[in-house]
Amino acid sequence: MxxxxxxxxxxxxxxxxxxxxxxxxxxxxxxxxxxxxxxxxxxxxxxxxxxxxxxxxxxxxxxxxxxxxxxxxxxxxxxxxxxxxxxxxxxxxxxxxxxxxxxxxxxxxxxxxxxxxxxxYSDQEIQRLNTAMTIFKNTYEKKNEIDIDEGGIQDIGFIADLNSRVYTELGYDNVIQAHILTTLLQYTKKPTHGKIWIAKVNNVPVGSIGLVENEKNKWEIHWFAVDSKYQHLGLGKGLLDKLMEYLIENGIQQVYLWTINELAQARNLYVRSGFTLSEATPTKKWKNKEVMDEKWVWNHN
Missing domain, CATH: 1.10.10.10 (Winged helix-like DNA-binding domain superfamily/Winged helix DNA-binding domain)
Incomplete structure:
Protein backbone atom coordinates (compact mmCIF):
# COMPACT_ATOMS: atom_id res chain seq x y z
CA MET A 1 0.00 0.00 0.00
CA TYR A 121 22.87 28.28 -9.16
CA SER A 122 26.30 26.77 -8.52
CA ASP A 123 27.67 23.86 -10.55
CA GLN A 124 27.06 21.61 -7.53
CA GLU A 125 23.41 22.70 -7.30
CA ILE A 126 22.93 22.14 -11.03
CA GLN A 127 24.39 18.65 -10.63
CA ARG A 128 21.99 17.89 -7.77
CA LEU A 129 19.04 19.08 -9.85
CA ASN A 130 20.21 16.95 -12.76
CA THR A 131 20.51 13.87 -10.54
CA ALA A 132 17.12 14.51 -8.93
CA MET A 133 15.39 14.88 -12.31
CA THR A 134 16.97 11.68 -13.62
CA ILE A 135 16.02 9.72 -10.50
CA PHE A 136 12.41 10.96 -10.52
CA LYS A 137 11.80 10.38 -14.24
CA ASN A 138 13.42 6.95 -14.44
CA THR A 139 11.94 5.72 -11.17
CA TYR A 140 8.43 6.89 -12.04
CA GLU A 141 8.64 5.33 -15.51
CA LYS A 142 10.38 2.24 -14.09
CA LYS A 143 13.15 2.64 -16.65
CA ASN A 144 16.10 2.82 -14.28
CA GLU A 145 19.63 3.16 -15.63
CA ILE A 146 21.66 0.42 -13.93
CA ASP A 147 25.46 0.29 -14.01
CA ILE A 148 27.89 -1.99 -12.22
CA ASP A 149 31.43 -0.67 -12.43
CA GLU A 150 34.74 -1.31 -10.76
CA GLY A 151 35.29 0.86 -7.71
CA GLY A 152 38.31 1.75 -5.61
CA ILE A 153 39.63 3.41 -2.50
CA GLN A 154 37.39 6.42 -3.15
CA ASP A 155 34.37 4.19 -2.52
CA ILE A 156 35.42 2.95 0.93
CA GLY A 157 33.29 5.50 2.76
CA PHE A 158 30.21 4.60 0.73
CA ILE A 159 30.75 0.86 1.33
CA ALA A 160 31.13 1.38 5.08
CA ASP A 161 27.98 3.50 5.24
CA LEU A 162 25.93 1.17 3.04
CA ASN A 163 26.85 -2.04 4.85
CA SER A 164 26.38 -0.44 8.26
CA ARG A 165 22.91 0.81 7.32
CA VAL A 166 21.85 -2.51 5.78
CA TYR A 167 22.88 -4.59 8.78
CA THR A 168 21.40 -2.08 11.23
CA GLU A 169 18.06 -2.29 9.38
CA LEU A 170 18.26 -6.09 9.72
CA GLY A 171 18.67 -5.79 13.48
CA TYR A 172 22.35 -6.72 13.86
CA ASP A 173 24.50 -5.42 16.71
CA ASN A 174 27.22 -2.78 16.35
CA VAL A 175 29.89 -5.47 16.45
CA ILE A 176 29.14 -6.28 12.81
CA GLN A 177 29.83 -2.65 11.88
CA ALA A 178 33.18 -2.85 13.66
CA HIS A 179 33.94 -5.99 11.65
CA ILE A 180 33.05 -4.22 8.39
CA LEU A 181 35.27 -1.25 9.22
CA THR A 182 38.16 -3.56 10.18
CA THR A 183 38.04 -5.41 6.87
CA LEU A 184 37.83 -2.15 4.94
CA LEU A 185 40.82 -0.76 6.85
CA GLN A 186 42.82 -3.87 5.98
CA TYR A 187 41.88 -3.45 2.33
CA THR A 188 43.01 0.20 2.25
CA LYS A 189 46.48 -0.92 3.36
CA LYS A 190 46.78 -3.29 0.38
CA PRO A 191 44.27 -2.18 -2.27
CA THR A 192 46.17 -3.95 -5.06
CA HIS A 193 45.26 -7.26 -3.37
CA GLY A 194 41.58 -6.98 -4.19
CA LYS A 195 38.75 -5.56 -6.27
CA ILE A 196 35.59 -3.59 -5.55
CA TRP A 197 32.46 -3.26 -7.65
CA ILE A 198 29.76 -0.62 -7.14
CA ALA A 199 26.16 -0.86 -8.38
CA LYS A 200 24.53 2.43 -9.41
CA VAL A 201 20.92 3.21 -10.21
CA ASN A 202 20.43 6.43 -12.16
CA ASN A 203 24.05 7.25 -11.29
CA VAL A 204 23.42 6.89 -7.53
CA PRO A 205 25.63 4.29 -5.72
CA VAL A 206 23.33 1.74 -4.06
CA GLY A 207 25.21 -1.57 -3.88
CA SER A 208 28.66 -3.07 -3.37
CA ILE A 209 30.71 -6.24 -3.40
CA GLY A 210 34.42 -6.80 -2.86
CA LEU A 211 37.06 -9.46 -3.40
CA VAL A 212 40.21 -9.59 -1.28
CA GLU A 213 43.30 -11.81 -1.48
CA ASN A 214 44.05 -12.42 2.21
CA GLU A 215 46.98 -14.71 1.48
CA LYS A 216 48.53 -16.07 -1.68
CA ASN A 217 45.64 -17.53 -3.74
CA LYS A 218 43.23 -17.30 -0.78
CA TRP A 219 40.44 -15.05 -2.01
CA GLU A 220 37.50 -13.91 0.12
CA ILE A 221 34.30 -12.06 -0.78
CA HIS A 222 33.36 -9.05 1.37
CA TRP A 223 30.87 -6.14 1.61
CA PHE A 224 28.06 -7.67 -0.44
CA ALA A 225 25.08 -5.40 0.17
CA VAL A 226 22.30 -3.52 -1.65
CA ASP A 227 20.39 -0.53 -0.29
CA SER A 228 16.94 -1.76 0.79
CA LYS A 229 15.27 0.99 -1.26
CA TYR A 230 16.77 -0.47 -4.43
CA GLN A 231 16.17 -4.17 -3.94
CA HIS A 232 14.26 -6.29 -6.48
CA LEU A 233 16.11 -4.65 -9.39
CA GLY A 234 18.52 -7.57 -9.86
CA LEU A 235 21.44 -5.63 -8.39
CA GLY A 236 22.62 -8.42 -6.07
CA LYS A 237 22.72 -10.89 -8.94
CA GLY A 238 24.47 -8.34 -11.14
CA LEU A 239 27.15 -7.61 -8.54
CA LEU A 240 27.87 -11.29 -7.89
CA ASP A 241 27.88 -12.07 -11.62
CA LYS A 242 30.43 -9.31 -12.19
CA LEU A 243 32.67 -10.74 -9.48
CA MET A 244 32.31 -14.28 -10.85
CA GLU A 245 33.29 -13.07 -14.33
CA TYR A 246 36.45 -11.61 -12.82
CA LEU A 247 37.29 -14.91 -11.11
CA ILE A 248 36.98 -16.88 -14.32
CA GLU A 249 38.76 -14.32 -16.51
CA ASN A 250 41.71 -14.23 -14.09
CA GLY A 251 41.99 -17.96 -13.52
CA ILE A 252 41.16 -17.82 -9.81
CA GLN A 253 40.48 -21.39 -8.75
CA GLN A 254 38.79 -20.91 -5.38
CA VAL A 255 37.03 -18.23 -3.38
CA TYR A 256 35.15 -18.29 -0.08
CA LEU A 257 32.89 -16.05 1.97
CA TRP A 258 31.30 -15.88 5.40
CA THR A 259 27.61 -15.12 5.75
CA ILE A 260 24.73 -15.68 8.15
CA ASN A 261 22.00 -18.24 7.62
CA GLU A 262 19.25 -15.58 7.92
CA LEU A 263 20.40 -13.79 4.75
CA ALA A 264 18.28 -15.98 2.49
CA GLN A 265 18.43 -13.89 -0.69
CA ALA A 266 22.24 -13.79 -0.66
CA ARG A 267 22.44 -17.53 0.11
CA ASN A 268 20.20 -18.26 -2.88
CA LEU A 269 22.53 -16.27 -5.12
CA TYR A 270 25.54 -18.19 -3.81
CA VAL A 271 23.86 -21.51 -4.56
CA ARG A 272 22.94 -20.33 -8.06
CA SER A 273 26.57 -19.33 -8.68
CA GLY A 274 27.92 -22.72 -7.65
CA PHE A 275 28.98 -22.09 -4.04
CA THR A 276 28.63 -24.91 -1.52
CA LEU A 277 28.23 -24.70 2.25
CA SER A 278 31.39 -26.00 3.95
CA GLU A 279 31.00 -24.86 7.59
CA ALA A 280 28.18 -23.77 9.91
CA THR A 281 28.70 -22.64 13.49
CA PRO A 282 26.09 -21.30 15.94
CA THR A 283 26.92 -17.86 17.36
CA LYS A 284 25.41 -14.94 19.27
CA LYS A 285 28.13 -12.41 18.46
CA TRP A 286 26.17 -10.69 15.69
CA LYS A 287 22.71 -10.50 17.25
CA ASN A 288 20.79 -10.85 20.50
CA LYS A 289 19.80 -14.34 19.41
CA GLU A 290 21.62 -17.35 18.05
CA VAL A 291 22.31 -17.45 14.32
CA MET A 292 24.55 -19.62 12.17
CA ASP A 293 27.89 -18.39 10.88
CA GLU A 294 28.29 -20.04 7.49
CA LYS A 295 31.29 -20.45 5.21
CA TRP A 296 30.53 -20.92 1.53
CA VAL A 297 33.18 -22.01 -0.98
CA TRP A 298 33.36 -21.86 -4.77
CA ASN A 299 35.78 -24.00 -6.77
CA HIS A 300 36.48 -23.58 -10.46
CA ASN A 301 35.58 -26.76 -12.30
Missing amino acids: TNLHFIDKFREFNRFYANLLGKFDFKFYGELFTIVEANVVAEIYNNNRISAKDISDRLMINKGQLSKMINKLEKDDIVLRTEDKSDKRSFILALTSKGIQMYLQQIETVRQGLKEELHS
Whole structure:
Protein backbone atom coordinates (compact mmCIF):
# COMPACT_ATOMS: atom_id res chain seq x y z
CA MET A 1 0.00 0.00 0.00
CA THR A 2 1.30 3.42 -0.95
CA ASN A 3 2.29 5.50 2.08
CA LEU A 4 -0.22 8.32 2.71
CA HIS A 5 2.60 10.67 3.76
CA PHE A 6 4.20 10.08 0.37
CA ILE A 7 0.89 10.76 -1.39
CA ASP A 8 0.69 14.15 0.33
CA LYS A 9 4.32 14.92 -0.59
CA PHE A 10 3.63 13.85 -4.17
CA ARG A 11 0.65 16.21 -4.39
CA GLU A 12 2.77 19.00 -2.91
CA PHE A 13 5.43 18.36 -5.55
CA ASN A 14 2.80 18.43 -8.31
CA ARG A 15 1.55 21.83 -7.11
CA PHE A 16 5.12 23.14 -7.00
CA TYR A 17 5.84 21.85 -10.50
CA ALA A 18 2.56 23.19 -11.89
CA ASN A 19 3.42 26.63 -10.51
CA LEU A 20 6.91 26.37 -11.98
CA LEU A 21 5.48 25.50 -15.39
CA GLY A 22 3.10 28.43 -15.08
CA LYS A 23 6.05 30.72 -14.42
CA PHE A 24 7.95 29.33 -17.42
CA ASP A 25 4.83 29.61 -19.60
CA PHE A 26 4.54 33.29 -18.72
CA LYS A 27 8.25 34.02 -19.27
CA PHE A 28 9.19 31.84 -22.25
CA TYR A 29 6.01 31.25 -24.25
CA GLY A 30 3.26 33.23 -25.92
CA GLU A 31 5.11 35.21 -28.58
CA LEU A 32 5.60 32.17 -30.83
CA PHE A 33 3.63 29.36 -29.18
CA THR A 34 1.79 28.77 -25.95
CA ILE A 35 3.36 25.99 -23.86
CA VAL A 36 0.65 23.54 -24.95
CA GLU A 37 1.11 24.46 -28.63
CA ALA A 38 4.88 24.04 -28.20
CA ASN A 39 4.36 20.53 -26.80
CA VAL A 40 2.14 19.59 -29.74
CA VAL A 41 4.59 21.01 -32.27
CA ALA A 42 7.45 19.17 -30.52
CA GLU A 43 5.60 15.85 -30.93
CA ILE A 44 5.13 16.52 -34.63
CA TYR A 45 8.76 17.63 -35.07
CA ASN A 46 10.19 14.59 -33.28
CA ASN A 47 8.05 11.95 -35.04
CA ASN A 48 8.11 11.21 -38.75
CA ARG A 49 4.59 9.80 -38.77
CA ILE A 50 2.13 10.99 -36.16
CA SER A 51 -1.62 11.58 -36.05
CA ALA A 52 -3.80 13.81 -33.91
CA LYS A 53 -4.95 10.70 -32.00
CA ASP A 54 -1.31 9.82 -31.22
CA ILE A 55 -0.72 13.32 -29.84
CA SER A 56 -3.94 13.26 -27.83
CA ASP A 57 -2.96 9.94 -26.26
CA ARG A 58 0.62 10.98 -25.49
CA LEU A 59 -0.08 14.46 -24.14
CA MET A 60 -3.53 13.63 -22.71
CA ILE A 61 -5.13 16.59 -24.49
CA ASN A 62 -8.88 16.67 -25.10
CA LYS A 63 -9.50 15.70 -28.74
CA GLY A 64 -11.82 18.64 -29.36
CA GLN A 65 -9.30 21.12 -27.91
CA LEU A 66 -6.51 19.51 -29.94
CA SER A 67 -8.56 19.66 -33.14
CA LYS A 68 -9.12 23.40 -32.72
CA MET A 69 -5.41 23.92 -32.03
CA ILE A 70 -4.34 21.96 -35.11
CA ASN A 71 -6.83 23.91 -37.27
CA LYS A 72 -5.29 27.15 -36.03
CA LEU A 73 -1.71 25.91 -36.61
CA GLU A 74 -2.69 24.75 -40.11
CA LYS A 75 -4.32 28.09 -40.89
CA ASP A 76 -1.11 29.86 -39.75
CA ASP A 77 0.94 27.69 -42.14
CA ILE A 78 2.73 25.91 -39.28
CA VAL A 79 1.25 22.42 -39.59
CA LEU A 80 0.45 20.44 -42.72
CA ARG A 81 -2.15 17.67 -42.78
CA THR A 82 -2.04 14.81 -45.29
CA GLU A 83 -4.41 11.88 -45.57
CA ASP A 84 -3.23 8.64 -43.99
CA LYS A 85 -3.37 6.12 -46.82
CA SER A 86 -3.57 3.23 -44.35
CA ASP A 87 -6.54 4.80 -42.53
CA LYS A 88 -8.81 7.10 -44.49
CA ARG A 89 -10.31 8.45 -41.25
CA SER A 90 -6.97 9.79 -40.04
CA PHE A 91 -4.44 12.44 -41.05
CA ILE A 92 -0.65 12.48 -40.75
CA LEU A 93 0.73 15.71 -39.34
CA ALA A 94 3.98 17.42 -40.34
CA LEU A 95 5.55 20.83 -39.86
CA THR A 96 5.91 23.26 -42.70
CA SER A 97 9.21 25.07 -43.27
CA LYS A 98 7.77 28.00 -41.33
CA GLY A 99 6.70 25.64 -38.55
CA ILE A 100 10.16 24.11 -38.25
CA GLN A 101 11.79 27.54 -38.14
CA MET A 102 9.39 28.74 -35.42
CA TYR A 103 9.84 25.55 -33.39
CA LEU A 104 13.65 25.85 -33.42
CA GLN A 105 13.34 29.54 -32.51
CA GLN A 106 11.06 28.61 -29.58
CA ILE A 107 13.64 26.06 -28.35
CA GLU A 108 16.35 28.72 -28.40
CA THR A 109 14.09 31.16 -26.52
CA VAL A 110 13.49 28.59 -23.77
CA ARG A 111 17.17 27.65 -23.60
CA GLN A 112 18.25 31.24 -23.16
CA GLY A 113 15.48 31.86 -20.66
CA LEU A 114 16.45 28.84 -18.55
CA LYS A 115 20.09 29.83 -18.75
CA GLU A 116 19.21 33.16 -17.16
CA GLU A 117 16.85 31.46 -14.69
CA LEU A 118 19.61 29.13 -13.47
CA HIS A 119 22.40 31.71 -13.56
CA SER A 120 22.56 32.05 -9.77
CA TYR A 121 22.87 28.28 -9.16
CA SER A 122 26.30 26.77 -8.52
CA ASP A 123 27.67 23.86 -10.55
CA GLN A 124 27.06 21.61 -7.53
CA GLU A 125 23.41 22.70 -7.30
CA ILE A 126 22.93 22.14 -11.03
CA GLN A 127 24.39 18.65 -10.63
CA ARG A 128 21.99 17.89 -7.77
CA LEU A 129 19.04 19.08 -9.85
CA ASN A 130 20.21 16.95 -12.76
CA THR A 131 20.51 13.87 -10.54
CA ALA A 132 17.12 14.51 -8.93
CA MET A 133 15.39 14.88 -12.31
CA THR A 134 16.97 11.68 -13.62
CA ILE A 135 16.02 9.72 -10.50
CA PHE A 136 12.41 10.96 -10.52
CA LYS A 137 11.80 10.38 -14.24
CA ASN A 138 13.42 6.95 -14.44
CA THR A 139 11.94 5.72 -11.17
CA TYR A 140 8.43 6.89 -12.04
CA GLU A 141 8.64 5.33 -15.51
CA LYS A 142 10.38 2.24 -14.09
CA LYS A 143 13.15 2.64 -16.65
CA ASN A 144 16.10 2.82 -14.28
CA GLU A 145 19.63 3.16 -15.63
CA ILE A 146 21.66 0.42 -13.93
CA ASP A 147 25.46 0.29 -14.01
CA ILE A 148 27.89 -1.99 -12.22
CA ASP A 149 31.43 -0.67 -12.43
CA GLU A 150 34.74 -1.31 -10.76
CA GLY A 151 35.29 0.86 -7.71
CA GLY A 152 38.31 1.75 -5.61
CA ILE A 153 39.63 3.41 -2.50
CA GLN A 154 37.39 6.42 -3.15
CA ASP A 155 34.37 4.19 -2.52
CA ILE A 156 35.42 2.95 0.93
CA GLY A 157 33.29 5.50 2.76
CA PHE A 158 30.21 4.60 0.73
CA ILE A 159 30.75 0.86 1.33
CA ALA A 160 31.13 1.38 5.08
CA ASP A 161 27.98 3.50 5.24
CA LEU A 162 25.93 1.17 3.04
CA ASN A 163 26.85 -2.04 4.85
CA SER A 164 26.38 -0.44 8.26
CA ARG A 165 22.91 0.81 7.32
CA VAL A 166 21.85 -2.51 5.78
CA TYR A 167 22.88 -4.59 8.78
CA THR A 168 21.40 -2.08 11.23
CA GLU A 169 18.06 -2.29 9.38
CA LEU A 170 18.26 -6.09 9.72
CA GLY A 171 18.67 -5.79 13.48
CA TYR A 172 22.35 -6.72 13.86
CA ASP A 173 24.50 -5.42 16.71
CA ASN A 174 27.22 -2.78 16.35
CA VAL A 175 29.89 -5.47 16.45
CA ILE A 176 29.14 -6.28 12.81
CA GLN A 177 29.83 -2.65 11.88
CA ALA A 178 33.18 -2.85 13.66
CA HIS A 179 33.94 -5.99 11.65
CA ILE A 180 33.05 -4.22 8.39
CA LEU A 181 35.27 -1.25 9.22
CA THR A 182 38.16 -3.56 10.18
CA THR A 183 38.04 -5.41 6.87
CA LEU A 184 37.83 -2.15 4.94
CA LEU A 185 40.82 -0.76 6.85
CA GLN A 186 42.82 -3.87 5.98
CA TYR A 187 41.88 -3.45 2.33
CA THR A 188 43.01 0.20 2.25
CA LYS A 189 46.48 -0.92 3.36
CA LYS A 190 46.78 -3.29 0.38
CA PRO A 191 44.27 -2.18 -2.27
CA THR A 192 46.17 -3.95 -5.06
CA HIS A 193 45.26 -7.26 -3.37
CA GLY A 194 41.58 -6.98 -4.19
CA LYS A 195 38.75 -5.56 -6.27
CA ILE A 196 35.59 -3.59 -5.55
CA TRP A 197 32.46 -3.26 -7.65
CA ILE A 198 29.76 -0.62 -7.14
CA ALA A 199 26.16 -0.86 -8.38
CA LYS A 200 24.53 2.43 -9.41
CA VAL A 201 20.92 3.21 -10.21
CA ASN A 202 20.43 6.43 -12.16
CA ASN A 203 24.05 7.25 -11.29
CA VAL A 204 23.42 6.89 -7.53
CA PRO A 205 25.63 4.29 -5.72
CA VAL A 206 23.33 1.74 -4.06
CA GLY A 207 25.21 -1.57 -3.88
CA SER A 208 28.66 -3.07 -3.37
CA ILE A 209 30.71 -6.24 -3.40
CA GLY A 210 34.42 -6.80 -2.86
CA LEU A 211 37.06 -9.46 -3.40
CA VAL A 212 40.21 -9.59 -1.28
CA GLU A 213 43.30 -11.81 -1.48
CA ASN A 214 44.05 -12.42 2.21
CA GLU A 215 46.98 -14.71 1.48
CA LYS A 216 48.53 -16.07 -1.68
CA ASN A 217 45.64 -17.53 -3.74
CA LYS A 218 43.23 -17.30 -0.78
CA TRP A 219 40.44 -15.05 -2.01
CA GLU A 220 37.50 -13.91 0.12
CA ILE A 221 34.30 -12.06 -0.78
CA HIS A 222 33.36 -9.05 1.37
CA TRP A 223 30.87 -6.14 1.61
CA PHE A 224 28.06 -7.67 -0.44
CA ALA A 225 25.08 -5.40 0.17
CA VAL A 226 22.30 -3.52 -1.65
CA ASP A 227 20.39 -0.53 -0.29
CA SER A 228 16.94 -1.76 0.79
CA LYS A 229 15.27 0.99 -1.26
CA TYR A 230 16.77 -0.47 -4.43
CA GLN A 231 16.17 -4.17 -3.94
CA HIS A 232 14.26 -6.29 -6.48
CA LEU A 233 16.11 -4.65 -9.39
CA GLY A 234 18.52 -7.57 -9.86
CA LEU A 235 21.44 -5.63 -8.39
CA GLY A 236 22.62 -8.42 -6.07
CA LYS A 237 22.72 -10.89 -8.94
CA GLY A 238 24.47 -8.34 -11.14
CA LEU A 239 27.15 -7.61 -8.54
CA LEU A 240 27.87 -11.29 -7.89
CA ASP A 241 27.88 -12.07 -11.62
CA LYS A 242 30.43 -9.31 -12.19
CA LEU A 243 32.67 -10.74 -9.48
CA MET A 244 32.31 -14.28 -10.85
CA GLU A 245 33.29 -13.07 -14.33
CA TYR A 246 36.45 -11.61 -12.82
CA LEU A 247 37.29 -14.91 -11.11
CA ILE A 248 36.98 -16.88 -14.32
CA GLU A 249 38.76 -14.32 -16.51
CA ASN A 250 41.71 -14.23 -14.09
CA GLY A 251 41.99 -17.96 -13.52
CA ILE A 252 41.16 -17.82 -9.81
CA GLN A 253 40.48 -21.39 -8.75
CA GLN A 254 38.79 -20.91 -5.38
CA VAL A 255 37.03 -18.23 -3.38
CA TYR A 256 35.15 -18.29 -0.08
CA LEU A 257 32.89 -16.05 1.97
CA TRP A 258 31.30 -15.88 5.40
CA THR A 259 27.61 -15.12 5.75
CA ILE A 260 24.73 -15.68 8.15
CA ASN A 261 22.00 -18.24 7.62
CA GLU A 262 19.25 -15.58 7.92
CA LEU A 263 20.40 -13.79 4.75
CA ALA A 264 18.28 -15.98 2.49
CA GLN A 265 18.43 -13.89 -0.69
CA ALA A 266 22.24 -13.79 -0.66
CA ARG A 267 22.44 -17.53 0.11
CA ASN A 268 20.20 -18.26 -2.88
CA LEU A 269 22.53 -16.27 -5.12
CA TYR A 270 25.54 -18.19 -3.81
CA VAL A 271 23.86 -21.51 -4.56
CA ARG A 272 22.94 -20.33 -8.06
CA SER A 273 26.57 -19.33 -8.68
CA GLY A 274 27.92 -22.72 -7.65
CA PHE A 275 28.98 -22.09 -4.04
CA THR A 276 28.63 -24.91 -1.52
CA LEU A 277 28.23 -24.70 2.25
CA SER A 278 31.39 -26.00 3.95
CA GLU A 279 31.00 -24.86 7.59
CA ALA A 280 28.18 -23.77 9.91
CA THR A 281 28.70 -22.64 13.49
CA PRO A 282 26.09 -21.30 15.94
CA THR A 283 26.92 -17.86 17.36
CA LYS A 284 25.41 -14.94 19.27
CA LYS A 285 28.13 -12.41 18.46
CA TRP A 286 26.17 -10.69 15.69
CA LYS A 287 22.71 -10.50 17.25
CA ASN A 288 20.79 -10.85 20.50
CA LYS A 289 19.80 -14.34 19.41
CA GLU A 290 21.62 -17.35 18.05
CA VAL A 291 22.31 -17.45 14.32
CA MET A 292 24.55 -19.62 12.17
CA ASP A 293 27.89 -18.39 10.88
CA GLU A 294 28.29 -20.04 7.49
CA LYS A 295 31.29 -20.45 5.21
CA TRP A 296 30.53 -20.92 1.53
CA VAL A 297 33.18 -22.01 -0.98
CA TRP A 298 33.36 -21.86 -4.77
CA ASN A 299 35.78 -24.00 -6.77
CA HIS A 300 36.48 -23.58 -10.46
CA ASN A 301 35.58 -26.76 -12.30
